[in-house]
Amino acid sequence: MIKEIIVVEGKDDTAAIKRAVEADTIETGGSAIGEQVLKRVELAMERRGVIIFTDPDHAGERIRRIVAQRVPGCKHAFLPEEEAMYKGDIGVENASPEAIRKALANVRTEQLAGEGGSVEVGWDDLIEAGLIVHPQASQRREVIGKLLGIGYANGKTFYKRCVSFRITMTEFMEARRQMEQQLEQERG
Numbered sequence: 001m002i003k004e005i006i007v008v009e010g011k012d013d014t015a016a017i018k019r020a021v022e023a024d025t026i027e028t029g030g031s032a033i034g035e036q037v038l039k040r041v042e043l044a045m046e047r048r049g050v051i052i053f054t055d056p057d058h059a060g061e062r063i064r065r066i067v068a069q070r071v072p073g074c075k076h077a078f079l080p081e082e083e084a085m086y087k088g089d090i091g092v093e094n095a096s097p098e099a100i101r102k103a104l105a106n107v108r109t110e111q112l113a114g115e116g117g118s119v120e121v122g123w124d125d126l127i128e129a130g131l132i133v134h135p136q137a138s139q140r141r142e143v144i145g146k147l148l149g150i151g152y153a154n155g156k157t158f159y160k161r162c163v164s165f166r167i168t169m170t171e172f173m174e175a176r177r178q179m180e181q182q183l184e185q186e187r188g
Helices: 011-020 035-047 058-070 097-105 123-128 137-148 155-164 169-187
Strands: 005-008 025-027 050-052
Touching: 005 011, 005 035, 011 025, 011 097, 025 035, 035 050, 035 058, 050 058, 123 155, 137 155, 137 169
Parallel strands: 005 025, 005 050
Antiparallel strands: none
16 A cells, blocks of 8 residues: 555556555646646645656656646656557556556655755766767666656756755766666667
8 A cells, every 4th residue: 555645647547556556546637737636636745645656758747847846745756658658658557567566666755945965966967977968868868767766857857856856976876887888788
């Protein structure tokens, strides 16, 4: 049983979550999130905590941003794109129960503004790792985002996630090492 309430996009996502784990969900009904849904998420955060688990696409990221801005301190579960794909359709509803359990086992908690702790991973670290201002920056962010469990994002959002999810330099360097190794193997 998952203690927190999981925020998903729709009924099919709820069905997929319930096939994988015992949990309660709040459905946003798509990217046009209504005030009533946001109030339910706020109440859920007060009472049990919230995990945002949206599709790994533009609309899912938009929903994640809206909910996280309105309800600070949410946990986030990220599903790699390839584990959410079925016949060209991308979504949590397409993921296997194992993929969903893995994503939920690796949730990340957002750091609230004003909470202590220093920023370990800086913008220069991202440049040095080839995650921004690099010909393959997008591909590299996709790989390392999966390794860190923070999902794919553009450079600016990737940096914000490193900060808000308190990615340590040790975590970052290990993920970078694994990314380099994986990319080297793919090049053959």
